[in-house]
Amino acid sequence: MNDADFLLWVRGPGMIIAVAVFVFGVLVRFLEMWLLGKNVDLAEPKGAAFGAGVRTMFTRSAPCGEEMCDGGFVLFSSWAFHIAFVLIFLFLAPHILFLKSILGFGWPALPKALMTILAIIGIISMVALLVHRFFHAVRNFLGKTVDYVAWTATFLPLLTGYLAAHSPLFGYSMSLALHILSFEIFIVLIPFTKLMHMFTVWVARYINGAAFGRKGVAV
Amino acid sequence: MNLLHSPANATPPSQIGNIHALLAEIAALLGKLAENGGSGFIDLKSLPLAPGEARQLHDILGRGEVTASIDALGPSEIIETRYPGVWRVLHRNAGGDITADLLEIAHIPEILKAHPDDVRTSRLRVLERLAGTQ
Amino acid sequence: MPDPFMTLGEKLALQGVTRRTFLKYCTSLASLMALPPAMAAEMAEKLAKSTRQPVIWLSFQECTGCTESIARSHSPTLESLIFDAISLDYHHTLQAASGGAAEAARLASMKEHYGKYILVVDGAIPMKDGGVYSTIAGISNYDMLIDTAKGAAAIIAAGTCAAYGGLPHANPNPTGAVSVSDIVKDKPIINVPGCPPIATVMTGVIAHVLTLGALPELDEQKRPKVFFGDTIHDRCYRRPFYDQGKFAKTFDDEGARNGWCLFELGCKGPVTRNACATLKWNGGASFPIESGHPCLGCSEPNFWDAGDFYRALPEPAGKVLTTAAAAVAAGAVIGIAAGAIGRRKKAKAAAERKPVTSDDLK
Numbered sequence: 111m112n113d114a115d116f117l118l119w120v121r122g123p124g125m126i127i128a129v130a131v132f133v134f135g136v137l138v139r140f141l142e143m144w145l146l147g148k149n150v151d152l153a154e155p156k157g158a159a160f161g162a163g164v165r166t167m168f169t170r171s172a173p174c175g176e177e178m179c180d181g182g183f184v185l186f187s188s189w190a191f192h193i194a195f196v197l198i199f200l201f202l203a204p205h206i207l208f209l210k211s212i213l214g215f216g217w218p219a220l221p222k223a224l225m226t227i228l229a230i231i232g233i234i235s236m237v238a239l240l241v242h243r244f245f246h247a248v249r250n251f252l253g254k255t256v257d258y259v260a261w262t263a264t265f266l267p268l269l270t271g272y273l274a275a276h277s278p279l280f281g282y283s284m285s286l287a288l289h290i291l292s293f294e295i296f297i298v299l300i301p302f303t304k305l306m307h308m309f310t311v312w313v314a315r316y317i318n319g320a321a322f323g324r325k326g327v328a329v
Numbered sequence: 330m331n332l333l334h335s336p337a338n339a340t341p342p343s344q345i346g347n348i349h350a351l352l353a354e355i356a357a358l359l360g361k362l363a364e365n366g367g368s369g370f371i372d373l374k375s376l377p378l379a380p381g382e383a384r385q386l387h388d389i390l391g392r393g394e395v396t397a398s399i400d401a402l403g404p405s406e407i408i409e410t411r412y413p414g415v416w417r418v419l420h421r422n423a424g425g426d427i428t429a430d431l432l433e434i435a436h437i438p439e440i441l442k443a444h445p446d447d448v449r450t451s452r453l454r455v456l457e458r459l460a461g462t463q
Numbered sequence: 464m465p466d467p468f469m470t471l472g473e474k475l476a477l478q479g480v481t482r483r484t485f486l487k488y489c490t491s492l493a494s495l496m497a498l499p500p501a502m503a504a505e506m507a508e509k510l511a512k513s514t515r516q517p518v519i520w521l522s523f524q525e526c527t528g529c530t531e532s533i534a535r536s537h538s539p540t541l542e543s544l545i546f547d548a549i550s551l552d553y554h555h556t557l558q559a560a561s562g563g564a565a566e567a568a569r570l571a572s573m574k575e576h577y578g579k580y581i582l583v584v585d586g587a588i589p590m591k592d593g594g595v596y597s598t599i600a601g602i603s604n605y606d607m608l609i610d611t612a613k614g615a616a617a618i619i620a621a622g623t624c625a626a627y628g629g630l631p632h633a634n635p636n637p638t639g640a641v642s643v644s645d646i647v648k649d650k651p652i653i654n655v656p657g658c659p660p661i662a663t664v665m666t667g668v669i670a671h672v673l674t675l676g677a678l679p680e681l682d683e684q685k686r687p688k689v690f691f692g693d694t695i696h697d698r699c700y701r702r703p704f705y706d707q708g709k710f711a712k713t714f715d716d717e718g719a720r721n722g723w724c725l726f727e728l729g730c731k732g733p734v735t736r737n738a739c740a741t742l743k744w745n746g747g748a749s750f751p752i753e754s755g756h757p758c759l760g761c762s763e764p765n766f767w768d769a770g771d772f773y774r775a776l777p778e779p780a781g782k783v784l785t786t787a788a789a790a791v792a793a794g795a796v797i798g799i800a801a802g803a804i805g806r807r808k809k810a811k812a813a814a815e816r817k818p819v820t821s822d823d824l825k
Contacts (some may be wrong), residue, residue, distance in 0.1 A: 114734065114763045114765060114766075114769065115764065115765060117734065117769075118768065121776075121778075121780040121781075122779070123781065125780070126779075126781045126783060129779075129783050129787050130786050130787075130789070132790075133787050133794060134790040134794040134797075135794070137790070137797075137798045139798070140798065141795065141798025141802050142802045142805060144802065145799065145802025146802060146806060146809065147809070204775075204777035205777065207778055208777045210778075211774070211775075211778040212784055212787065219708060222708060282696070283733075286734070370499070370500035371500075372499075401481065401487050402484055402487070402488075403487075405487060420491055422491075426747035428491035428494070428495070429490045429491040429493075429494040431494070431500050433500075443483070444481065444483060444486070446472060446511070447476075447481050447482045450476055
């Protein structure tokens with residue numbers, strides 16, 4: 111299969127398969143979790159659940175107190191990576207074209223230079239986080255294969271996208287095809303891994319906060 | 330890259346140094362010409378000149394005493410630069426597009442000379458003409 | 464009847480074309496093919512001294528566009544004159560003979576110039592049902608190609624159909640059309656794709672073979688690197704607009720009228736290799752992008768099946784929205800069902816819960 115056919119496959123059948131698995135998988139998993147509901151807490155409520163739940167959705171975004179756990183490295187790197195990833199996905203011009211073809215509407219793009227800076231920040235912070243996890247005794251111990259798989263699935267679109275836009279290693283067709291393929295692998299893995307957190311994070315934080323709030327504890 | 334589409338406000342004299350290298354090559358070819366009469370070429374179309382460098386080069390080379398125009402399935406222009414022995418050879422097709430842009434370092438550009446085969450043909454035609462006027 | 468022993472130089476001299484014109488053409492050709500300028504004189508000598516280079520042109524499943532691209536010229540160029548002057552022993556559209564006489568001419572040329580003639584093929588070759596879908600004088604294209612290729616010095620597959628299968632090969636390929644390279648494996652082949660190929664490229668390749676007696680440097684798809692080495696995108700004059708993010712969104716909006724980049728309108732320039740952006744068409748007049756239309760990618764394999772011409776490269780080629788909608792429906796059904804099953808299990812567990820008192824824990 112030559113470069114052109116490969117690109118055509120990832121843009122065509124590959125994308126159809128990946129989107130089908132992603133949408134179906136996310137919906138099944140999310141609905142099943144949502145509909146299961148919370149466990150009944152038989153104790154007397156000592157505080158308000160709702161307010162605490164909503165609060166926790168936001169306080170968990172900066173979980174460390176004054177001591178800035180771990181010197182703030184993981185906190186800052188994670189924030190940097192997430193912001194870079196989301197901004198690039200939503201505001202890079204070719205991505206808007208892609209989303210517009212599915213959603214039917216688009217929006218203005220951000221300048222390419224800014225995207226380049228964000229991509230570099232994203233790549234560096236991801237690599238830093240991986241290295242840190244590997245050499246940190248506790249995190250290394252806790253880490254399972256699926257964590258590294260999830261990291262790789264998230265890193266590859268960022269790396270291949272940067273390469274396709276700046277210095278196509280294998281020619282533009284192959285570089286673009288690899289980037290689209292890495293995105294397809296990423297979204298296919300979402301329903302099956304902790305990457306689901308992109309959909310469950312707010313709900314999970316609310317439930318936790320509400321549960322503690324009901325017990326009268328502020329988290 | 331088609332120079333017609335370069336920005337009108339081209340960048341100031343290049344810092345890249347292609348002109349310096351080109352002039353050095355021209356000097357070397359002139360040396361060869363002076364020594365053993367061997368001619369040399371530089372294909373300007375094949376060089377990755379920065380915007381404005383082409384104009385800068387032609388400003389430096391300037392014009393000499395000789396300009397020749399050729400009409401051979403499209404116009405061509407031969408311009409002696411201000412450095413004798415360094416000629417600019419510019420070929421255009423019938424539509425006016427530049428098909429070749431060279432520097433030829435020679436006593437006289439090859440294309441100006443009449444080819445031996447053409448000379449032979451000429452002789453025959455002149456003889457024919459003579460026969461016709463008898 | 465042309466003198467078979469007259470050289471090309473002598474023949475063109477009769478039309479008033481001087482050796483100086485040859486030198487001018489070969490200087491341009493050398494520059495075009497990135498050869499050293501000093502070679503021009505030698506090429507001109509060889510070209511002028513060449514006797515009728517026999518060329519057999521086989522036209523198979525094609526639209527004749529490739530021939531038209533070369534044969535039409537609005538102003539006479541040396542390319543067209545050379546083309547007229549090569550010994551085109553067999554060509555459906557251009558030859559005077561027809562029927563049995565034409566086939567006899569082909570066979571005679573093959574015999575006389577065995578091992579020396581150049582074979583140019585345009586059009587694809589149908590393979591299904593014994594190749595009945597395209598025949599000439601009762602001979603299938605496949606048989607004619609195999610037979611004629613035997614004595615060829617080199618084969619030029621002219622146009623996307625001959626190089627890759629082209630339009631006949633496109634989905635669903637009812638005739639089983641294939642390319643020349645799919646059939647002939649033991650001869651040097653030059654692919655000159657394009658729908659049609661640029662005339663200058665075609666004649667440049669033929670002239671290169673004539674003047675140097677060798678194939679130009681080819682890439683892994685057997686295309687001459689000098690013409691197919693760069694993508695349209697890398698040589699496009701609208702590239703600065705791409706880099707600045709200035710795109711035309713529709714065909715008559717302000718961006719389009721300002722000549723902005725056509726990437727969002729489906730331009731395949733970034734993935735297409737050809738010389739359109741530098742050599743242009745019709746003697747350098749223009750090329751599709753300059754005329755305001757996105758590149759179709761016509762010199763790449765399977766460009767007919769590469770998704771919508773007007774869908775940009777980042778956009779999916781298939782029906783993603785329909786798939787997503789179906790997946791939403793299916794996912795909702797299964798997800799709700801799974802959730803319902805989970806809730807029932809939970810309710811059952813709650814119903815069967817036996818309260819524990821502190822006495823039980825003693």
